[in-house]
Amino acid sequence: MKFLKNSYIRAILWPGLLGISLSACSALGSFGGETFTLEGELPANFSLKAQAQYSVANECNGRWQAKTFQSNFDSAPHQYRFKIPVSYRDGLCEMKLGKVGLFIYGRYGDKDWQQTYDNGGLVIVDKLPEGAPAFGEDGVVAKTAVCSWWFQLSKAKSRRGEISKLLSCKGAGAYLPVSELDQKTVRLNFEVDKQERPYLRGYWLKTQRGWKPCTGRWETKFEELCTEPPQFRAFRMSGRECTVYPNCTE
Structure with a gap:
């Protein structure tokens, strides 16, 4: 009798529990997909x-x-x-x-x-x-x-x-x-x-052959503000010694 009683309770509750479970899944899936x-x-x-x-x-x-x-x-x-x-x-x-x-x-x-x-x-x-x-x-x-x-x-x-x-x-x-x-x-x-x-404005001079980096009073290893008259320095590009960018040589 106890077994029959438990089976009867499960028969009544199972559809409701299934509905609650499906509703929860539906709610979880309702957000997103966009x-x-x-x-x-x-x-x-x-x-x-x-x-x-x-x-x-x-x-x-x-x-x-x-x-x-x-x-x-x-x-x-x-x-x-x-x-x-x-x-x-x-x-x-x-x-x-x-x-x-x-x-x-x-x-x-x-x-x-x-x-x-x-x-x-x-x-x-x-x-x-x-x-x-x-x-x-x-x-x-x-x-x-x-x-x-x-x-x-x-x-x-x-x-x-x-x-x-x-x-x-x-x-x-x-x-x-x-x-x-x-x-x-x-x-x-x-x-x-x-x-x-050039990234630094005033540090390179545009010529008919291309851009040339200036050197100045300090003669550093980097480009410097162009002087008057301008002085230029060499640089390296792809392993080559160059004087003008992007053509390398004048």
């Missing part, structure tokens, strides 16, 4: 890393988290495409996208030190700032960032007097309204300015 696409074109010898940062959106003791997306270098112009969550659930914590940091990497040689980067970012907002581009009817917002190479003489002891470069990218970011972000596309293309410039 994504947007970040895509575009990269120049040859460039790569891109996107680091999406998330904060807790409910009464959970979780900390902020990050998801990283990265493309590879390629010797030819190439495309990248990342599908980035707008929100997701980690256990009981509801994680909501706060921003996406961008790291634009460029290389100008085959050595480790001949690689550098600049920063950009996608800022998640409740309302677009005035003048910021909005998503079109096709669900796309498109921008182009222009990256410039700035050259200088390296100050590192192991390669002092050798040409090194810094990267500067303008327009590498956008404001994105969080309420409109799901299933949208951010198309961010990167281009390279064909004109390279």
